[in-house]
Amino acid sequence: MEFYSVNPYTGKQVGKYTAQSTEETKKVLEQSGGAFKDWSKQPLSFRTELLQKAGQVLKDNLEDYAKMITQEMGKPISESRAEVNKCAWVCDYYAENxxxxxxxxxxxxxxxxxxxxxxxxxxxxxxxxxxxxxxxVFRFAAPTLTAGNTGILKHAPNVFGCASMIEDVFKKAGYSPGVFQNLIAHHDQTEMIIAHDAVQAVTLTGSEAAGAAVAQLSGKYIKKSLLELGGNNSFIVWEDADIDQAVKTALTARMLNCGQSCIAAKRFILMEGIYDEFVSKFKTAVSLLKAGDTMDDATQVGPLARKDLADQLQSQVKRSIDKGAELLLGGEQNECFHQPTILGNVKPGMPAFDEETFGPLAAMIKAKNIDEAFELSEKSKFGLGTTVFTKDIEKAMQMAGSVSDGAYFVNELVKSDPRLPFGGTKRSGYGRELAKDGMMEFVNKKTVYVKA
Known part of the structure; x- marks a missing residue:
């Protein structure tokens, strides 16, 4: 089987990759199991030294890695550079801690x-x-390999060029063969891989459907699993909030990576008293975003990663309008590009409220008061994160317990940080990545009891 990566901005092929056979996949698994025997016995100081080197490799090759990210999935080059730098940060963080x-x-x-x-x-x-x-990949690999485990990566088929470069990062840093391997495989090999004796755990970041399938297989073979799935984060703005700052933060929270983020703010729940002001200023801010060549440093909005993703978003927009949502800005699609779009008068029962919208679509929702805002926020099968904008910090902190999500941010967009645990509840998955929690996910907490 052949896999192709295509630049969603130009439509040109970036790479072609041949799937490994079942026998080749088994050799990768066996090599990983064999490498574990030696790698797990290496001093922690040696493993952290190599992790620091991996961080340096990322910094030294920043432009090459950023270019591949942009070419394969279409995000603006400035955001790709930021992503690579964040990977270097997570390497440094675990090397130090x-x-x-x-x-x-x-x-x-x-x-x-x-x-x-x-x-x-x-x-x-x-x-x-x-x-x-x-x-x-790095937020999984940095703590997991440093704890003494080995890793096998099955990346999304449209970014196999990135996957190859990631494997090369670890090779350049001095990791021995088998410690981290990239696998070019079709999803029909997933069960065979999970069932293999060398594999002791599975971590997946992806769709709800993919998570359910992997969780089922992990349970079948009694393997630990960690799932980081979809999200439908709410961004709640109280009447006392600094509206200009809230709009500025909301713009990034929704439009970063062209909205293709599980933790992006998707439902903007606004108090009646500030609804019109927020929507007006947010509309102006979105309309000023510069779309264009993703290799241009000035570009802020690129295409979606694939045409089917843009098609799906367009369907969600149209179906929401059919149910009574008001088109305030955008709404048009051209191949992989979907205009940044704002819908007003969004209510439960509309796709823009109920579903995860993976693209530049912002849903504006009106709430009568704070209690109703939190009730609306909780009307979701997902549970990744919630943002609240207010000047009343004490009251906002008191409300933290009423949010069932895995994260609660006050006056800031929900984001991942190596120093803080990251993960969700409900259909957003289970387990935690990053911080100490992320390292503890894939270790054997072994009790030792000695009686003289």
Whole structure:
């Protein structure tokens, strides 16, 4: 089977890749299992040294990696550079903190000595998406490999060029063969990979359907799984908020990566008193965004990664309008490009409210008061994150417990940070990445009990 990556801005082919056979895939799995035996015994200081080198490789080759991201999935080159730099940050973060995270935890019992060790578990199989093709991989790989595990990557087919470059990052940093491998495979090999004895856990970032399928297979073979799935984040603006700052933040929260982010703000829930002002200023800000050549530093909005994704977004726009939503800006599609779009008068029951909209579509929703705003926010099968904009910090903090999502941000867009745990609830998945929690996901918390 052949896979092709196509630049969504130019329509030109970027790369062609041949799927590995079943026998070749099995060799990758066996090599990963064999590499684990040596890698897991290497001193942590050696593993963190290599991770620092990987971060430096990313910095040294910033332009090459950023160019590949932009060519394969279409985000503006400035955002691609930021993504690569963030990957270098996560490498540096775990290189500096791994020894603290992995140290044994002493626990007083009636034993002479009792404690918990944090040992690696084996090979972790990573199924990763195209929207942040470097970042999604590194936020898994940095803690997981440093804990002593080995990793196998099955990336999205439209970013196999990025996947190859990521494997090369680890080679250039000095990682031994088999510690991190890129697999060019069709999804029909997934069960065989998960079932393999070398694989001890699976991590997936992707769609709800893909997550459900992988969770089912992981359960069948008794393998741990971590799922980071879709989102339909709300961005709640109270009447006392700094509207100009809220609009500025909302613009990034919705339009970064052309809206192709699980944690993007998608539902803007606005108090009646500030609804018109916010919508007017947000509309002006969106209309000023510069679309164009994704290799141009000045470009702020690019195409969606594939035409089928733009088609799906266009369907959600039209179906929402048919149900009573008001088209305030944009709404047109041309091949992979979809205009930044604002819909007003959005209510539950419309696709723009109920579904994850993976593109530059902002849904404006009116709430009578704060309580109704949070009720509307909770009317979602997803649970990644919520933003609240207000000057009443104390009251906003009191409301944190009423939000069922995995993140709650006050006066800031929901974003991932190596220093903070990241993950969702409900249909957004389970488990946590990043921070200490991300490293603890794939270790054996081994109890040691000694009685003299």
């Amino acid at each position: 791994a020894s603290d995270f992995l140290q044994q935890e002493e626990i007083k019992t009636d034993a002479t000595h009792s404690y918990v060790r944090h040992d690696p578990i084996g090979t972790v199989f990573a199924i990763m998406p195209w929207n942040f093709p470097f970042w999604q």
